[in-house]
Amino acid sequence: MxxxxxxxxxxxxxxxxxxxxxxxxxxxxxxxxQPPPAGPAAGAARQNTSAEVETMLQCAHCGVFYPASETVQARGRDYCSAAHAAMPSA
Ligand SMILES: [Zn+2]
CATH class of the missing domain: 1.20.5 (Single alpha-helices involved in coiled-coils or other helix-helix interfaces)
Structure with missing residues (x-):
């Protein structure tokens, strides 16, 4: 037993x-x-939906990754700081 x-x-x-x-x-x-809502703009919505995970961008000058909210745009490219945006691109 x-x-x-x-x-x-x-x-x-x-x-x-x-x-x-x-x-x-x-x-x-x-x-x-929640999974990101599927739809015609699923790819674009994926970047905006979650507030916890911020989109990271790569600086066109030094290559460092930084939050998209801190981006400095110049000549159609993204930079980590105004100093790098002012520098001539290689
Ligand atoms: Zn940089």
């Missing part, structure tokens, strides 16, 4: 482990609360 209980417990534990693994994998597929 105790053997049967042992096997039942083992099966329950294995089932629980598999279920938690599946849940973990599903969480990895949807890292945020």
């Amino acid at each position: 105790s053997r049967l209980l042992f096997w039942l417990a083992l099966i329950f534990l294995i089932g629980f482990a598999i279920r938690s693994k599946i849940r973990e994998a599903q969480k990895r597929q949807q890292p945020f609360n």
